[in-house]
Amino acid sequence: MNAIMGSGILGLSYAMASTGIMGFSILLLIVASLASYSVFLLLSMCTQTAVTSYEDLGLFAFGSPGKVLVATTIIIQNIGAMSSYLLIVKSELPGAVAGFLSGDAESGSWYLDGRLLLLITSVCIVFPLALLPKIGFLGYTSSLSFFFMVYFALVIVIKKWSIPCPLPLNSAIENLQISNSTGECKAKLFHLSKESAYAIPTMAFSFLCHTSVLPIYCELQSPSKSRMQNVTVTGIGLSFLIYFISALFGYLTFYDKVDSELLQGYSRYLPHDTVIMTVKIAILFAVILTVPLIHFPARKAVLMVFFSHLPVSWICHILVTLTLNTIVVLFAMYVPDIKNVFGVVGSTTSTCLLFVYPGLFYLKLSREDLLSPQKLGACALVVFGICVGLLSLILIIFNWINQ
Template sequence: MADSLKKQDQQSKMTTDRTPLLPSKRQDMIEEDVYEDYHEASVPSAVFNLSTTIVGAGIMALPATMKVLGLPLGILSIIIMGFLSENSIQIMLRYSRPSGARSYGGLMGDAFGTLGRVVVQLCIIINNFGILIVYLIIIGDVLSGSTGGGEHYTGVLEEWAGGATWWNERTFVLFTVMVVILLPLVSLRHVDSLKWTSALSVALAVVFVVVIAGVTMWKLVAGEIVWPRLTPDVYDQQSFWKAFTVIPVIMTAYICHHNVHPIANELAGTADSSHETMKNVVQWSMFLCGTIYLCTATFGYLLFGEATSHDILSNFDTDLGVPYSHLICIIVRISYAVHIMLVFPLLNFSLRLNLDAILFPRATPLAHDTIRFSLVTGFLICCIFFGSAVVPNIWIAFQFTGATATVCLGFIFPAIVLLKDKPLLATKSDKKQAVVMVILAILSSVVAVTTNLFNLFEPGKPAGLNGYFLH
């Protein structure tokens, strides 16, 4: 008996209440063994990793939302969506604590059983897989150029070479980026291993904001900035409904819910202390990203006015009318491409975890199985690469995932977990807020999908702003 108790005590010392990036199966509720190479993450690294998850390609579509809504309403919408997103994440953390959930799937599984767990995993797979393909397409566009509508947009490498060559050809460039940069990053097994690349990614986003702000201020002093429109651009029924389609764009810009649990699981400290720490991490990350979003949207719209593109990056392929304009455009495009590369592995983490959970629900934890980890990682990398090569433009398809799976992950699922209220934690005020979140998400999704369908089947109509539902 004494030997048995001693053995149990030794085993308890070998375990921890922190779980690594790849939590266990069986509803993602149980603890995992500590890895030899595992160390607990700090608050700054958690803030950088969560902020990098938030600030993706969606930042490029935000100035265009100002063009549709007008400056005051656009700024207000970004602030409101930031608060709603933070609230939805806090709901997830609040209900994960009593259930012991170590993943988004585990949280939904505790509230709604196996069906809830599988549904949220499928939504994460659809959302992340689509975004990663788009990321790779954007990297290819920036480095190798793109052709659309009979017009060719020159890539950075193409400009440097003075034309198309074998080494700046799109397929070769994407293959090189995947093998040399992305594959080593996605092979890391812990979120905290990416703290420095995440810090660099956030810094590049800040550089982008500083460049836009600097150019805008220069042109303001020179008197070359046109006074911005202050009211929504509504002139008929179609433009009225189009104004509502920007809501999923802003919603999607804040989506990071699929990586909240993996980042929280690696925080240092006990379960109770890390829960409180993660709440602060979310607040700091949302404040940082909200500030970046407000500055980018405001200065971007002021700089380009009604000429603001749906993807503001495309506005940086011409003369900006300031000194060193060409150099500034090169810096913006290169920094953006590198930023996307550094966001890529964070989205791949949760994609890999949820795909493995669906394919191998009874298997040992993925992080314990090197062969399966390598096979799943390699399979995803190949699918993403071939997806970006076979489907050179997926804006039309991706706008539907942005208005469905993405909105579900960010707003509907956390709200219905609160409405279910299995541990009886919610107040009447909480439930009212949850109902508002569900109604807002459903209405915006229905309007966006309906408008997208009309645009898709109406001859000669471009995808419009809806085509940029990017995280």
């Protein structure tokens, strides 16, 4: 569940606003079910081949090109994930600082500049932690992130009744100048627009845990595919529940005015609310400590693709970490909207790791008959992943061109 739940939870209310409550529910259920099924395929292949990583599965199925392809996909996916986390730091940390300073903060102050705060956080916290050769102690602190997500969902439910609808025309709730349009307060069951293209990529981004499943499974003292599958189904099911509750109540708070990053709406309408402040701090804490953890598989994949012929050295370790950190910070600084990260990364690398690769590898490695239920399911997974990924990416690019 720690591997599943991350920055995606902040984008799902926007996805619901883009598809409607029923449309979102059906799509989220489909993505969650397919994510669980693709984990089942990965575990089946793990027992057949005794591999310990996603990259090695690619090597076993398609040789060196398969290994390089999977490693490259993981690099791009993790850069996107780290960028989305740091985008949250850039957008929410200034508001958190301003909230603590209440009325004493000056609008042009350096400590309210999101990009500068992002740079300071990355240099002083993320980079030193990512440099560590072993980062096991962060595994304990990262377990807090799940409880922060539960807390986040509970606060979203509670605060639904703190913001009036129609929304105030200005940002401060204290000045109760309310918009006259009551039509803004009607939830849509089904909705289709150009923004709907971001829905499934955001969901795929939100349910991706597949790069962690094999290492976890292979490190168990007595691994059992059936018990691990039960754990996976339970984890994905509980994550689905938390995702759905937070998305639903976030949407029912702001309706069509919901931001692509949910917390921004609360920052606008409840700028000094104590509970919202604690949620921001909790999310920021979870995000900052999770970024170094994501560095590790990304760096491992980079070393595997580009430097496998070189001996392990601290110089290489530091340079790769610095390069990855620099790329991620630049993306987070200059990407204007978190939905763009969810959209592009979700429609390409997330759909590959979630749907396409597990299905392809199973079709290649399994000795079952081609018309067996598992192989037919794997084939459907590949077709779904390719169709959804390509369609979403084309619509997102078309949307950018027309902006």
